[in-house]
Amino acid sequence: MPSAGTRRVLPTVVGLSSIVLILAVVEILIRIGLINRFIVPLPSDVAKSFGRVIVEEDILHRFLLTGWECLAAGVLLTIFGVAIGVLLHQVPLMRRACETWVAAMASAPLVLAYPLFLVLFGRSALTIIMLAFVAGLAPVILKTIEGLSTTRRVLINVGRSFKLTPAQQFWKIYFPSALPTIFVGIRLGLIFALINVVGVEFLINFGGLGHLINELAERYDLAGTYAAICFVVLVSVVFFMATERAERWLTSAA
Amino acid sequence: MADIGRLTRARRATPWMSPVTLVRVVIALSVLVVWQVMAVSGWFYGDVVPSLRIVTMALVKLLSGSDFYWNLWATIQEVAIGLGIGGVLGIVAGLVVGANKFLAKAFEPYLYYLGPTPKIIFFPIMIMWFGTGYGSKIAMGAVSCFFPIALNVAAGMRQIDQVLIRVGQSFRANPWQMALKIYLPAMRHPIINGLRLGLGVALIGTLLAETKISNRGIGFMVIDAYTKFDMPRMYAILIVLFVLAIGANTLVARLGGLDDIKQK
Numbered sequence: 001m002p003s004a005g006t007r008r009v010l011p012t013v014v015g016l017s018s019i020v021l022i023l024a025v026v027e028i029l030i031r032i033g034l035i036n037r038f039i040v041p042l043p044s045d046v047a048k049s050f051g052r053v054i055v056e057e058d059i060l061h062r063f064l065l066t067g068w069e070c071l072a073a074g075v076l077l078t079i080f081g082v083a084i085g086v087l088l089h090q091v092p093l094m095r096r097a098c099e100t101w102v103a104a105m106a107s108a109p110l111v112l113a114y115p116l117f118l119v120l121f122g123r124s125a126l127t128i129i130m131l132a133f134v135a136g137l138a139p140v141i142l143k144t145i146e147g148l149s150t151t152r153r154v155l156i157n158v159g160r161s162f163k164l165t166p167a168q169q170f171w172k173i174y175f176p177s178a179l180p181t182i183f184v185g186i187r188l189g190l191i192f193a194l195i196n197v198v199g200v201e202f203l204i205n206f207g208g209l210g211h212l213i214n215e216l217a218e219r220y221d222l223a224g225t226y227a228a229i230c231f232v233v234l235v236s237v238v239f240f241m242a243t244e245r246a247e248r249w250l251t252s253a254a
Numbered sequence: 255m256a257d258i259g260r261l262t263r264a265r266r267a268t269p270w271m272s273p274v275t276l277v278r279v280v281i282a283l284s285v286l287v288v289w290q291v292m293a294v295s296g297w298f299y300g301d302v303v304p305s306l307r308i309v310t311m312a313l314v315k316l317l318s319g320s321d322f323y324w325n326l327w328a329t330i331q332e333v334a335i336g337l338g339i340g341g342v343l344g345i346v347a348g349l350v351v352g353a354n355k356f357l358a359k360a361f362e363p364y365l366y367y368l369g370p371t372p373k374i375i376f377f378p379i380m381i382m383w384f385g386t387g388y389g390s391k392i393a394m395g396a397v398s399c400f401f402p403i404a405l406n407v408a409a410g411m412r413q414i415d416q417v418l419i420r421v422g423q424s425f426r427a428n429p430w431q432m433a434l435k436i437y438l439p440a441m442r443h444p445i446i447n448g449l450r451l452g453l454g455v456a457l458i459g460t461l462l463a464e465t466k467i468s469n470r471g472i473g474f475m476v477i478d479a480y481t482k483f484d485m486p487r488m489y490a491i492l493i494v495l496f497v498l499a500i501g502a503n504t505l506v507a508r509l510g511g512l513d514d515i516k517q518k
Contacts, residue, residue, distance in 0.1 A: 011359030018360070039382050097277035107503040108496040109458045112465070112473065115480035116488060119302055195372040202375055203466060210375060217378035229375050236371040 041223040046230065049223040053231070057212055057224075063235065066197055066208030069125055073132035073193040078186050081137050085144025085182070086170075095145065106138035114200050123206055132196040136189035143185025147178030180251045187243045194239055198232060209235065301485045312486035313493065321475075322494075328470040329460060332388060336395020337456045341449060344400045348407025348448070349433060362408060369401035373455070374462050381467065391463045391471070398459030399452030406451065410444025411437065450506040457499060 023043040029035045030042050053059060088095040114131055121127040151174050159173040201210025209232050216224040286306060292298065293305040316322050351358050351365070376397055380390040414437065422436040438445070464473025472495055479488035
């Protein structure tokens with residue numbers, strides 16, 4: 001009978017072992033020639049090229065550039081997204097008229113307008129930031145509206161009984177109550193922003209980490225390309241986990 | 255008399271245009287007016303913001319030519335095959351992970367955390383594996399839609415009414431029968447929702463791949479208009495594309511009865 005600790009870590013061990021096993025099988029299949037090594041590099045070569053990519057390709061600088069673009073888009077979509085959400089919540093008629101449009105905007109492939117943004121803002125970081133901002137805006141607006149609308153009736157009544165002014169009612173009751181939901185929206189917006197920043201960097205061959213993948217692929221540096229892709233995936237996963245932690249902390253604190 | 259009174263009130267209650275529609279019309283007209291002002295102001299380089307007349311003409315030209323429909327058909331085929339492959343793999347993965355707690359703990363974190371990564375960065379690998387033609391675009395669509403579908407199906411599996419599962423077990427249904435007769439019918443909504451989300455991301459994955467390397471499809475048309483600096487045509491393609499994407503999303507949600515769930 002396995003102990004509780006073993007039962008807890010066993011699935012994680014099985015998951016990790018399966019990945020290692022798959023990589024080992026791929027390594028063997030490439031070495032015996034069943035998989036073409038000019039299409040799929042040896043996993044051991046990919047692991048070795050991590051150090052080279054990090055040192056030679058100035059990955060820290062690229063990482064910071066991508067991070068800065070995400071941060072700028074994040075600040076923009078927080079300011080505008082929350083402001084538009086608050087406005088739509090405060091004016092019910094506008095909300096009824098526009099909420100469906102915002103939801104529709106969320107389902108439109110806005111990133112495909114990147115050639116248009118290239119024309120408007122040039123081949124620069126501004127294009128990437130603006131596109132990430134536009135792509136991440138809808139969830140922030142929708143979640144802000146949702147957060148403000150689901151403020152508990154009892155809290156609103158407490159504010160009324162204290163005869164709070166509309167501004168006080170908003171800052172003391174509505175906004176603090178909606179903050180966790182608003183953060184869920186900002187988190188979604190930031191994830192959309194990161195996806196779009198890296199994607200557009202790759203597509204327009206400009207900027208940080210996405211640009212690096214494109215450059216390595218164009219040089220036909222197979223192991224380097226795979227290593228860079230793994231690095232970007234790792235960065236995305238860490239980013240996703242960090243924002244998830246922050247969201248949990250904020251939700252439990254509220 | 256009382257009846258007449260009631261009718262009069264009813265007529266008053268339904269004005270010619272509801273306030274919501276009126277606001278929508280005002281917003282739409284304002285956008286068009288601002289656009290036209292920007293077009294004629296000379297603030298932008300020529301053609302960056304073409305006048306409404308020119309965009310309308312480009313839209314008519316686009317929709318009346320066969321070129322657009324040929325490229326649209328190419329994109330539809332790529333997205334449909336990608337969604338088919340990614341959808342089947344996602345449903346199978348979701349069923350397997352959702353049915354077994356141990357497998358869920360072992361593998362679902364990978365699905366969950368890899369789901370929101372930017373999929374377009376895998377495109378160089380797809381080109382190496384499947385070439386620059388249809389194959390790599392279909393693969394991009396499949397990779398993009400696999401994750402949301404698998405996660406939705408896995409989550410849906412855990413929400414199935416246990417009574418239904420016990421009914422299947424009491425009839426001694428084999429795993430295949432359980433999947434076809436119990437799990438899949440009970441999970442219509444999560445699957446449709448997964449497919450709806452999958453359709454959106456498969457569309458984005460395929461179209462972005464087309465803008466990178468392709469000689470067919472709507473993505474190719476957009477980047478072709480950009481390289482030729484044919485801005486009215488680019489606006490026309492983007493407008494039609496956004497309308498089609500939003501329409502497809504709404505249609506899938508409606509066909510799957512997702513609107514009914516929300517209303518409940």
